[in-house]
Amino acid sequence: xxxxxxxxxxxxxxxxxxxxxxxxxxxxxxxxxxxxxxxxxxxxxxxxxxxxxxxxxxxxxxxxxxxxxxxxxxxxxxxxxxxxxxxxxxxxxxxxxxxxxxxxxxxxxxxxxx
Amino acid sequence: xxxxxxxxxxxxxxxxxxxxxxxxxxxxxxxxxxxxxxxxxxxxxxxxxxxxxxxxxxxxxxxxxxxxxxxxxxxxxxxxxxxxxxxxxxxxxxxxxxxxxxxxxxxxxxxxx
Numbered sequence: 001x002x003x004x005x006x007x008x009x010x011x012x013x014x015x016x017x018x019x020x021x022x023x024x025x026x027x028x029x030x031x032x033x034x035x036x037x038x039x040x041x042x043x044x045x046x047x048x049x050x051x052x053x054x055x056x057x058x059x060x061x062x063x064x065x066x067x068x069x070x071x072x073x074x075x076x077x078x079x080x081x082x083x084x085x086x087x088x089x090x091x092x093x094x095x096x097x098x099x100x101x102x103x104x105x106x107x108x109x110x111x112x113x114x
Numbered sequence: 115x116x117x118x119x120x121x122x123x124x125x126x127x128x129x130x131x132x133x134x135x136x137x138x139x140x141x142x143x144x145x146x147x148x149x150x151x152x153x154x155x156x157x158x159x160x161x162x163x164x165x166x167x168x169x170x171x172x173x174x175x176x177x178x179x180x181x182x183x184x185x186x187x188x189x190x191x192x193x194x195x196x197x198x199x200x201x202x203x204x205x206x207x208x209x210x211x212x213x214x215x216x217x218x219x220x221x222x223x224x225x226x227x
Contacts, residue, residue: 105157
């Protein structure tokens with residue numbers, strides 16, 4: 001299995017809702033990443049997990065809460081989001097945090113906050 | 115924050131070589147250059163990476179100048195399916211020793227029939 005799987009593919013949520021995005025890989029990768037991408041902009045790094053521990057938080061608002069329950073799974077919990085949080089949320093993984101090899105990205109979850 | 119600069123857009127005729135330049139003049143000696151592409155609304159796809167030698171794989175070639183301040187991604191025979199945004203990335207190392215990609219603005223390549 002050489003894929004990163006993200007679910008759901010699309011999500012519409014209200015500003016008072018709580019929802020979660022899920023990311024899964026079975027390549028034995030030990031680093032996982034969340035990126036946020038607004039329309040016609042490059043992806044922006046949000047979080048980096050290294051061996052299931054949070055190693056980078058790019059000053060992301062607390063309404064985004066990441067979780068890495070095991071080495072194959074990465075979640076992003078969403079609460080009290082704003083319409084400007086609507087974006088494509090991308091998950092990626094790599095062999096380990098310092099590998100020189102590339103990342104494998106999922107296809108993303110397109111989030112709309114209403 | 116991005117350490118790379120790329121032209122915002124390029125056109126290429128189908129079947130011709132597409133040469134995408136990238137400037138990374140502040141690159142450090144042990145930093146790799148990575149290229150990814152993103153086809154509309156999909157996740158970025160890894161293409162190739164290199165340190166100082168030229169690299170080739172089944173998708174593309176990467177030419178890095180001797181001073182390592184710039185590189186060129188070459189798609190030897192562009193097809194319509196190569197239409198995408200191409201990102202050149204230099205990986206950063208943080209003060210905690212963790213690596214991270216910072217994407218630049220990318221080049222929107224349009225392959226014309």
